[in-house]
Amino acid sequence: MILAVNKMDLVDFDEATYHRIVAEATAHAGALPAPVVLNPLPISALLGDNVVDASTNMPWFKGLPLLDLLETIEVPGDHNVGARLAVQWVIRPYSTEHHDYRGFAGRLTGGSLAIGDLIRVLPGGQQSTVIGIDRGGVPQDTAQPGEAISIQLADDIDIGRGDVLVAAVASEAPIVTDRIIADISWMVDKPLETGSRWIIKHQTRTAKAFVSAIELRHDVATATHSPAESLGLNDLGRVHLNVSVPLVIDNYDRHRPGGAAVLIDEATGMTCAALMIRDSE
Template identity: 45%
Template sequence: MTSATEQLSATTLLRFATAGSVDDGKSTLVGRLLHDSKSVLTDQLEAVEHASRSRGQEAPDLALLTDGLRAEREQGITIDVAYRYFATARRRFILADTPGHVQYTRNMVTGASTAELAVVLVDARNGVVEQTRRHAAVAALLRVPHVVLAVNKMDLVDYDETVFAAIANEFTGYASALGVPEITAIPISALAGDNVVDPSANMDWYGGPTVLEHLETVPVSHDLTGCHARFPVQYVIRPQTAEHPDYRGYAGQIAAGTFRVGEQVTVLPSGRRSTITGIDLLGRPVDTAWAPQSATLLLADDIDISRGDLLVPSDDAPPTSQDIEATVCHVADRPLTVGQRVLLKHTTRTVKAIVKAIPSRLTLDDLSQHPDPGQLLANDIGRVTVRTAEPLALDPYAQSRRTGSFLLIDPADGTTLTAGMAGEAFTDVTAPTTPADDDAEWDF
């Protein structure tokens, strides 16, 4: 007989993120989902009930299950990304509850960057608003394959089917134009529990799944073995022991694909070639290793390899370039400007770079491009051209979220400025390149 632990380990894992405007009921939805799926411990529920009574509320405020920071409880808004882990008999979940306030859109980028599904909440009374469009745009940029539109507070519009249909049609049209591949609209009342875990008796006109049922059944795949094989070197191991005097291993986590003993690989950006003579996995030799395993590769030739280099199959090597064109989401309070000197972090490699041009900024209302804005402000989405001091091997983000993404960092204090997706664009936009100021150290 299979034990409960074995059954749980055999279930698939779904990473999903929630997003919505302020007061759309996002934290209440998450709290209801945890409560009704029996994923809340008794002491947690008692703490929420006590906090609710101290605020003069008769019923437990389920939003408090996720709004854990003191500032969040005092203001009644979500500020930080709250990660929650729960499971049902059918699936395990990692939930990223992201802020709804426009000031914290950058946190939504963090929460959705590894998500396979995004739940976007809309208040049935307000419909699709600017922040709804912003969240849809971010989900599309980050290549989140599944989006759920949860039209909340249906109890406050008398469970009107026409209200739901109008919102669903508007959002579906907008998100489809962004390139979101799959959109599922569900009418809910997070406060009352309608269509969250259990079907609603108040909306018999709706025949689709509840939120939890959809989360349990949406198809997901974590198989990265068929992708282009990529191995960012994190650390060079040289034990120099009497037992292994000549041991030189290159350790890291396989970002995608599969590596095999005997395979010829190319080191990027140098372009030097060698052959894999051994693979160590958890302290023992193996013939094959695949993503997302952490492994150590041994090569036949003693060549110069250091942290940040990328090992790839020689017959499947991506091109390297010092000029990167990408769509970015600016996450810092200080603006990103043309000519700005930054650090670019790609996998385990960090290099100096210059922002050569900002060809456009996305206007969320109609998805039009504002040409040559000169700078990007916090939460702006736009196109940038960056020149790096050293060649980098970036895959298109559409092919690999891991090796197609990068960060722009302030070299002065290490602040993350911008999250970038190589090759991503809503429309093809070109603009003249503005040269940076001459600088002996940074001009490349």
């Protein structure tokens, strides 16, 4: 995350003031439920200092101006945990030409995949070998993270939407569980309470979720947390959920697609919360 300390012209481009603000922001960011690494720089948007070109008013700052920083900053990607493909659609053409075609379509994350790779089907646990990869209807030998693909397997396995195909040999295996612990951002007026029921949408799986516990509420202003019985609009907290079916999860910090989810109101269909999954119970 970039921290642009603006209006430096109002403090005569004072270096000490800049470092004091950066220290306060860094301490606050480090106390968040998911600590954030800051990339700070001083700017004056009014005068253009350190926006496009390096500032002559702040020679003590040796970093890049904002535009250069935006163009060159390295955004951390998902750790190479091993290939994961959450099945979005099972492709069965039912035509004479492709009478035996059965492809499992989705977006590849976590690592690359190649013909001949051994995969596991979760949550079931069956294993098979990749014998075909299609991207945009064109056969491929390999696929890279971020690509939308369809893969074919050597074995006839009952696989449907919501299942996850993962590399059998992976640096980090996902967790299959129906009990999760997650940091939550609550986004509606209706409070979240212990014992309430919701729909959870995780990757391509949709299931029912029961709030078994609210562990804490995080106070953004003071960067502290306290016990809570409920969460209100814009509250941040940590919750424990029981899910009606097993989910294939990852820690959000290690693999975001496998660690992100939302809660939906059963009655209205409104998205009520964003979840960052931390662990299983």
